[in-house]
Amino acid sequence: MIINNSFCEAKGASLRNFNEDILMDSINGALALREHIEQIIDMIYDDDFDGIWFMGIGGTWASAMQAEVHVRGRSRLPIYCENAAEFLTTGNRKFTENSVAIISSVSGSTREILDLCDRIHEIGGKVFSFVDTPDSPLTKRDKSDYLIVYPKNEQLKFFMAADYLMYRNGEFDDYERFYENLENSLAEALAETEELTDPWAYRYAEKQAAFHEARPDMPHYFVGCGNQWGAVYSLGMCYWEEQFWIRCRTVQAGEFFHGMLEIIDRQTPVTLFMGEDEQRPLAERVADFLPRICENYAVIDTREFPLTGIRPEYRGRISHLVMRAVNNRIEAYMEMFLRHPMEIRRYYGRMKY
Amino acid sequence: MIINNSFCEAKGASLRNFNEDILMDSINGALALREHIEQIIDMIYDDDFDGIWFMGIGGTWASAMQAEVHVRGRSRLPIYCENAAEFLTTGNRKFTENSVAIISSVSGSTREILDLCDRIHEIGGKVFSFVDTPDSPLTKRDKSDYLIVYPKNEQLKFFMAADYLMYRNGEFDDYERFYENLENSLAEALAETEELTDPWAYRYAEKQAAFHEARPDMPHYFVGCGNQWGAVYSLGMCYWEEQFWIRCRTVQAGEFFHGMLEIIDRQTPVTLFMGEDEQRPLAERVADFLPRICENYAVIDTREFPLTGIRPEYRGRISHLVMRAVNNRIEAYMEMFLRHPMEIRRYYGRMKY
Incomplete structure (x- = not known):
């Protein structure tokens, strides 16, 4: 995460809204399905x-x-x-x-x-x-x-169905070994990710909230690809727009260079999500370009997390879950700095449409 | 087009950058392929x-x-x-x-x-x-x-290929009749659309340019669906972002109600594109909701154009071309009011990335 390049402490970071036991039970319960x-x-x-x-x-x-x-x-x-x-x-x-x-x-x-x-x-x-x-x-x-x-873990449930379909079709020999690895280590690796990213997320949220105060019309730009693209799409729409009332523009990293780049300038807030799946080169191209034209960006790269226990060859398959863990931390502090409880809505559930 | 509800004259509207002969030759040439x-x-x-x-x-x-x-x-x-x-x-x-x-x-x-x-x-x-x-x-x-x-008319070329594929597959009995109708009337109907929409487009562009001057960070929201969704996606990214340097957020009309609506308030600039294809009900739902929460919106509805000569049952099949005709007029005046020539780029063609 280029915004700080280390996991050093931030004053005030306190793993807000984080309960390791609940998180781990939730993930392991999903895997048990x-x-x-x-x-x-x-x-x-x-x-x-x-x-x-x-x-x-x-x-x-x-x-x-x-x-x-x-x-x-x-x-x-x-x-x-x-x-x-x-x-x-x-x-x-x-x-x-x-x-x-x-x-x-x-x-x-x-x-x-x-x-x-x-x-x-x-x-x-x-x-x-x-x-x-x-x-x-x-x-x-x-x-x-x-x-x-079963509650939560939507991506995990979908991927489990998809992976077993591929296994049945002779396209995922590693299936048992992969899920054994997840059952042994995924919950802990994601909890660890939340813990490690917490101080950084605190500072990131503090910075975004202050920027939003100064320039409330400005959209935040989220860029991602591969198994992160859906995550980015949902993050912009279902979290920042719907739950924080912050304007957003999301773009697939491969599309970034076909028009959208022209609107990015020095102060435009951009967050790039880099995973470890096969579309990573598309995100890397954005990561190389961005610092030349923008100073208000953050790169969240799943590679920077140890994901203890997860075999290296499986890291790309869970990049989207790692990103969700990071976003859990960001959202906890965005809510706090914005003083905007995530459950309030202007229109949804308030009026018929 | 709710923004004015009539095709009355606007002072200064002058069919800028419009040459009926060139337009019609271009379309008829594409159909001749x-x-x-x-x-x-x-x-x-x-x-x-x-x-x-x-x-x-x-x-x-x-x-x-x-x-x-x-x-x-x-x-x-x-x-x-x-x-x-x-x-x-x-x-x-x-x-x-x-x-x-x-x-x-x-x-x-x-x-x-x-x-x-x-x-x-x-x-x-x-x-x-x-x-x-x-x-x-x-x-x-x-x-x-x-x-x-052959230059231009990308959508038309793609649709001609798709339509003939369906014809060959026994899924488009009307094929010959439809293309005869286009060959006889499409070019004129689209030229007519540009002429009719010109005064409205002048005022729309004047208003958007003034708003952008006052609130330059604010993205313009474009909503569309069906055969308009690609048009909306391209309009936001390849025209407003890339060629006008105006921030944009595009959304599929069906997705509008699943998060994004919360960010729309009284002054948020929204343009809704309504076509006549099978996804029209998704756009209609947005059109019904929007005026209750927003005053700074425009609805561009292909139904308001006569499309002289086009058989009623084929109107939905060309909604995206009608919308392109409207956008041609908007872009001509956006360029003028913004004093932003559409051919300039900050980064594309200026640096390597």
């Missing part, structure tokens, strides 16, 4: 499917994009992603009675997602749902053909 | 392809997205879109030696697009290129297996 996910995917895989579609809207659309890009370079399986609102209007003629949608919902009551299930059932396809909220509408038999109820 | 496009698509279609991929980067990626969404609800053909930078890093295992990429380039020398051709040829796939610039690197035999050299 594996057997159940495998049973469901076995049923789908053995059922002669013609397409598997990660679908979502807003934050879950972001996760769907992450799952799809994870699979894209690794598998010949007909795995796609699709935005729920677009599916409900444009539709997709490649989605048939032999197709399966994999979806996720925190509330289990998102309007478009419920409509999506009905549309899929009209076509004759099937729905595999991950739902956070027990007994919500999405958990009912008329909506979900396959169901797992 | 049809026979050549059909010959190429016939070769591809008869050659047992397993996938056809509209690919691009920046503005051409936007056009690729427009072509894909146009096909998505209409065809079972394996037609996809793909970002060139992502293909060069992540790759796509579904792209094989029997796959074909359809690409477009103005310069014929975009770095990622040339690399893309090489990568596709390594795989054994084929490239069908539309190139604006004769004798550019992309026109060479080692890059393009099928080639059409």
Whole structure:
């Protein structure tokens, strides 16, 4: 993280809103869903499917994009992603009675997602749902053909489904070894990441909040790619815009050089997320260019974290989870410095639209 | 266009940078490529392809997205879109030696697009290129297996290829009738649109330029969907950011309600593009909501244009071209009011990166 280049202490940093036990239980509980996910995917895989579609809207659309890009370079399986609102209007003629949608919902009551299930059932396809909220509408038999109820860890759940699909298709020999590694070390590695990044996140948030005070109209620019792109998309829209009311512009690192760069000047606030997956070179190109034209940038590079216990060859596969851990810390302090509780909304839940 | 609700005159509006003859020749020339496009698509279609991929980067990626969404609800053909930078890093295992990429380039020398051709040829796939610039690197035999050299009209060229693919696949019975209608009336309908929208565009640009002067950090929000989404993406990045140096945030209308709405307040500048394709309801939902929370918005609705000669059932298929005509007028006056010539760049072509 170029903003400070070290994990030295910051006065005031205190691991705000961090409970290591809860975090680790949550991650390990998600990993423990594996057997159940495998049973469901076995049923789908053995059922002669013609397409598997990660679908979502807003934050879950972001996760769907992450799952799809994870699979894209690794598998010949007909795995796609699709935005729920677009599916409900444009539709997709490649989605048939032999197709399966994999979806996720925190509330289990998102309007478009419920409509999506009905549309899929009209076509004759099937729905595999991950739902956070027990007994919500999405958990009912008329909506979900396959169901797992467990809170949080949306990306992890989607990736577990995708990884087992690839394993069944002979495209992920390492599958067992990889998940053993995660079961042994992921929760601790992510908790460690939050602890290590906490002082830096405190200072970063302090700086962003002060800048926002001085120039409230200015959007924050987030750049990312690969399995980070969905994370960046969701970070800008679902966190900074929705929960902090700070303007944002997100861009895929590969697209950065095709127009958007012209709007970046010395004081434009830019945060670049660099992961360790195969799209890293696209982010590196931005990292090389940015300091020449901008002084108000931060580069968050997953490579700087030890991720103790995680085998080096698997680091890229969890870059998006590392980034979420860093953002957990940033958000805790943004909320504090902005004095803007993350749960307040101007419009959502306040009015009908 | 709610900003004025009529096509009344504005003092100073003068059809700046508009030449009806050149515009009409350009469009009719593109439509006259049809026979050549059909010959190429016939070769591809008869050659047992397993996938056809509209690919691009920046503005051409936007056009690729427009072509894909146009096909998505209409065809079972394996037609996809793909970002060139992502293909060069992540790759796509579904792209094989029997796959074909359809690409477009103005310069014929975009770095990622040339690399893309090489990568596709390594795989054994084929490239069908539309190139604006004769004798550019992309026109060479080692890059393009099928080639059409003709300037401008990128969307039209992509849609002609997509439409004929669907026709060959028995999914567009109306094909001949539709293109006859375009050949007889499209150029005139688009010229008419530019003429009708000119006074409004003058006032819109005057207002945006004044607002930008007063609040230069504030991004302009562009909302669109369906075959407009690519247009909106490109408008924000390739025009307002790159050519006017005005900050932008673009959002798919269906995603607007999943986070981004919270950042819109009374004075936030928002322009909503409403087309007449199947995703129109997503834009209508935004149009209904926006006036309740924002006074600084404009709705540009293709329905308000007569499009003389175009059969009503085909209007939705050309909504993105109508929007480009409107934006031509807006850009002519933005350039004038901002005193910012569209050809200047801070970084592109000025430094290496």
